[in-house]
Amino acid sequence: MTPPVHPDIAHLSNLIGTWRGTGAGEYPTIESFRYVEEVTIGHVGKPFLAYSQKTRHAETDHPLHAEQGYFRPVGLDQLELVVAQPSGIVEVHEGTIDGGEIELASVIVATSSTAKEVTTVRRCLTVDGDTMRYEVDMGAVGQPLQHHLRAELSRVPS
């Protein structure tokens, strides 16, 4: 049984749910690609949101990226995100929330010894009713911070 949403995350409750859709990725060092994605955002009655996502290649259905972490609101207009990725990367983000619009920038990107170098990540996420859109900019493998991912997802009816 899911407990009531904690008052400190009430203004984030429109994020809670399962979201599915498609996106496109590009970067100077790789071939552009299209993907299908499922995002799950949940809570346990405490003042944070648990977040996880998985993507698969749109044509081959091969699993691509995944990540898991937590959104932590700080008051009503600030937000932290901590996230881990199977590519050996962890990110700590801080930023703002304004209505349905979240802007985050990495304050720490750390990698394990065998991971590729990632230096900076920016994430912009908007929720408008049952539609979630996000963009990710990334600076990695010697390239400056630049556009990497864009996706649009729809809320899966519960």
Place this chain on the structure above:
Amino acid sequence: MTPPVHPDIAHLSNLIGTWRGTGAGEYPTIESFRYVEEVTIGHVGKPFLAYSQKTRHAETDHPLHAEQGYFRPVGLDQLELVVAQPSGIVEVHEGTIDGGEIELASVIVATSSTAKEVTTVRRCLTVDGDTMRYEVDMGAVGQPLQHHLRAELSRVPS
């Protein structure tokens, strides 16, 4: 449908599954506590394991800790772990695997602005058939690295 286990994680396949059990936590700055825990370890056919866990207080059933991340084997005897926690903490661990025994030490612990200070974490995890045991040592909030958690879990029949 779950794909076959990637050959690079075949030696970790005894970790895959859902595990439930109980543990005990202690630290100089808090009251000792007992908890119930569920750990889930899965894969998608790629050379890593997805890991998540949740604990609840053994007496009050109140949700306590949670974390999510990924195990990344490096050859047959080394292992990386990246993990994010709702307390605003990310950890990058590196260590060894020897049969069912995993020894990991943090190489990076990073925290968001509002998180408590954690400096060092060591994790020892053993799997013996359908029993998983782990210990976590932690250096945090000005205290030196010391014993923090111990738990024993059983594999949930699938």
